[in-house]
Each structure stands twice: as C-alpha cells, then as structure tokens.
Amino acid sequence: MFGTGYGVRAMLQIFMWIALAGSWNLISGLTGYVSFGHVAFFGAGAYTGAILVAKAGWPWLAAALAGGVGACAVALVIGYPCLRLKGPYFAIAMLGLNEVLRALVSYFEGLTGGGSGLSLPTLHATVPIYYAMAATAAGVTLLTYAIITSRFGLRLMTIREDELAAEAMGIDTARHKLYAFLISAVGPGIAGALAARDQGYIEPISVFPLAMTITMIVMVLFGGKGTVWGPVLGAVVLFVAQELVWARFPYVHQLLFGAIIVGVVLLMPRGVLGILQLRYRLPRTI
C-alpha cells in the first residue's frame, strides 16, 4: 500500500493532521485557552505560500517556511489583544478571526484571486512535499515534548490550572500565553503552505473551514489533551476511521461527525492517554 499514490497521499494527510492537532494542543491543551479558529493559521499559511509561489515564483520549500512566518505574524497581531480575553470570549474571538480572514482574502481579489481561488503552477513533487509534511509533524511533536518537559511548559500548565495563582507566583502570563500562541501558529502555517502547494489550487472556503478546527480539537481530545502523543494518536485513529467508515456513508457523514464530537466530549473528555495516565500512573511526559 505504501509507495503507491494512495498510500503517499493518505500519509501526507495523516502528517498534516498530526501537525495541526499537535499545534492546537500547544496553545489550548497546555494553557487552556480554547482556540476555536485555529484553522485560520492554516489558511493564512496556505495563502502566504501560494501567493509567494504563484506571484513571486518562490520555490515551494521557502514558500512553506514563509507560510509559517505569515501565520505567526497573524498570531502576533491577533494574540496580543485577544489573549487578554478569558474563557468563551477568547474562543469566540478566534472563531470570528477565521471568518474575518476568509472575508479579507475574498475581498483582496488582485492578490488572492478572491472567491474564484488561486491556481499554482503545476509541480510534480508530491514525494518531497510528503517528506516536508512528515518533518513538520515530527517537528511539532518534538517541540511539544521539549515544551512539556521544560520550565516554560510547566508555567503554561500553571496558567491552565489557575491563571491568578500563576500571576501571583510571578509568571508573566501575558507573555507566556503569547509565546505559546505564536509557536502554535507556525505548524499550521507551514502545513497550510505545503497543502496548498500539493493541491495546486486554493480558495477561501477550502482553507478556512470551521470543521477543520473542530476536527483538530476532537483529535486532541480523543488522544488526550496536554500530552505529547495524544494528538498523534488522535490524528491517526480518527483519520483512519474517517477513511474506512465515514467515507462509505456520504449522506450521514456530517451526522456521524457530530455524533463523534458529542461522544468524545461526554464520554472521554480526558482522552485515551489521559485515562491511561490516570489509571496506570503513566508519566506526564507521555
């Protein structure tokens, strides 16, 4: 199966989801700030990369890195004010950000092609892009491990447990949250630029779908939020499940997705690894 066109494409998707879910975990799993529009960074990276390739003739790898930078820049502009918002307000502000980016991209037609989308020159490089996506997924996972085992990570988790107490202990919470937010935007930015290059065509509705944010959240919740391997586990299991099961029932696909969300939230809010950690006293750095 691997080595064939389908195998490479499926693995490319799995790596993309690992990078996305892992990045969401970095901000929301560690600090507890629910980014309900994280796909905005995927879209920002996709458009940054696609514009550089299509209009400036950049090589795809450089454009992918620029996609990460572009997403990071958006995160800086938005995170600085919005990370002061607490609880549901932050979640909704992020949801709105996604809608706004989509509206802006549709509006600036000269640069982005507007609603009719942006086509990239043909390039047969699925295998190199596949390796780049694998590297992104590995990078996000390694970074998560590095952060969770560091003082920085401990401070982020302190913010999650009790932000007031964290501040009282002298943690500069605003700065820590912002750093975590910036880091969490890079992975989706690169992944977005790579996915755009691979697909060769992007349009506003294909790179800013709310369902994608929800999918990454559910993957993390399923695997276990705040853990290193939870997002990887969730991404692999849910992606495979989607390919095997959901694709066979196209009409009730959304309904099944809704049922899975409800099921994960109600039945296993800690996720697989969270439950195992609790039951078998596994290390926090799993």
Next chain:
Amino acid sequence: MNVVITPAMVGQVVISGILAGALYSLVALGLALIFGVMRVINIAHGPLLMLGAYTTFFLYDLFGLNPYLSIPVTMAALFVVGVVLQRTLVFRVVDAPELSSLLLTFGISIGLVNLAQLAFTSDLRAVEYLTGSFPLGPFAVSKPRLVAFVFAAGVTGLAFLFLQRSRVGKAIRATSQSREVAMVCGIDVGRIHMLTFGLATALAAAGGALIAVIVAIQPEMGQIWTFKSFLVIVLGGAGNYPGALLGGMLLGLIEQMASLFLTTQLSEVVAYVLLVVVLLVRPTGLLGGRQI
C-alpha cells in the same frame, strides 16, 4: 469607493438598521438567556432558528397557515425541542469547561444541519407571503421587514414581561444571578435550566419564523445567526438582558452603516473589529454591570 452620502441615504440606513436590529435583539435574547443562566454558548442557536424557519415554511406550504399566525405553533414546537436537547445532552456540560459546551453544541449544530439536509434537501425554499416595499416619505420600507419588526418587538416585549413578572421568570433571573442562592431559596435549578433552554429555543424559532418570510430557507441559513447573536450579547453585556435589546439595535445600525461605505464582505470585518474592541475596552458590555 467614492460615494456621495446624502441625508436621505442615512435616513434609509437608520430605518433598515432599526428594522433589522429588532430581529437581532429577539434572537440574541435567547442566546443571552442560555449564557446568563447556564454559562453555555449555544452554537446550535442558529441551526435551531433554521428549524423554526422550516416549521413555519411547512405549516404555510402544507396547511396554508399564515406565517405570522404560525409563530406560536413554531415557538411551542421548538420549545419542546429545546427542552429535550437540554434534558438529554446539554445538562451534562453545564458545569464543564467552556471547551466541552462549545464542542457539544457544535456537534448538535452540525447534526441538526445534516438532518435538515437529509429530511428537507438543500433546495432553497421561500414563504412567499409578503413582498415588496412601500414608500414612507423619501424612504422605501420593506413590508416583510416592517411586519417582522413589529412581531419581533412584540415577542421580545412579552418575553421581558414574562421574565420580569412571572414566578418562573423571576426564578430564571435569580438563577442567572447566583445559582447557589437560587437553590437555597428553593428554586429547582435543573428545571429552570430546562425551561430556559426551551424558552431560548422558542425565541430563536420566532426569529426563524419571521426570517422565513424575508430570506430563502435552507439548512445552512442558521450558523451566521449564532455569531451575530453572540456579537449582540457582547455589545449589550453578557447576561444583561436589556443589553441584548440595545446590542441588537446597534448591530443592525452598524451593519447598515458599514454597508453604506464598504462592501458587504468588509462589513463583517467591521463587526469583528467592533467585537474585539468592545471585549477589550468594556468587557461588561456597553450597558455595563450585570443588571439582570
């Protein structure tokens, strides 16, 4: 864009803004009730509005029932739907972190939209009952929107009367002020949560019934209303019910004003920037405080 703005245009915009604003207030009051009482942001609020619109459509299409007379029927039907949703699913996340309630209600939301697609197809439907507009001085006033304004104001007024005067209404306000104290006073908080969700859903349904006469009905018509309603309750102050009225009017006016200077796409951006600014500068909303 170089457009000359005449006083007549401004007047037109104010009229359209107020007419749209009453609908926003009506729908947002439901979201504000759920948020105030349960601290849950109901993402499914818009899709429930969509169900209300379909109910009105089918009552009109199959039985020829006047869409405005169908409002009580639609409200009653969706009240039951709301109570059932709260009883079966939503009550489990009332005290959970916001991620749980956001995801759960999102799951309900896409479930409802998908069910509507399966049951009613994605075809556009319309209740062609009242169309066109009539002149009022130099202005044109859309007939269905004016009637919607009157009914929206009426239903909102009744809802306020209910909240202010009735025992259940007082219990709902007490619960949203302090759940613990409400319990101590002998209020069955679980039952109040159920009634609140039902009432809020009924308000969304009333909005849906009125909107059914104005715009095309399709399964995905609802989602935008969730975000707009949230915007309204942020403007007015979350948990501040009179604030929802002010917020609705403001959103209506701002949207219409923005459409005068900008394209429709950018008026969404304006609304978003406004949301973030209000949250940062006055997180308690424009009316401030929690005057419930």
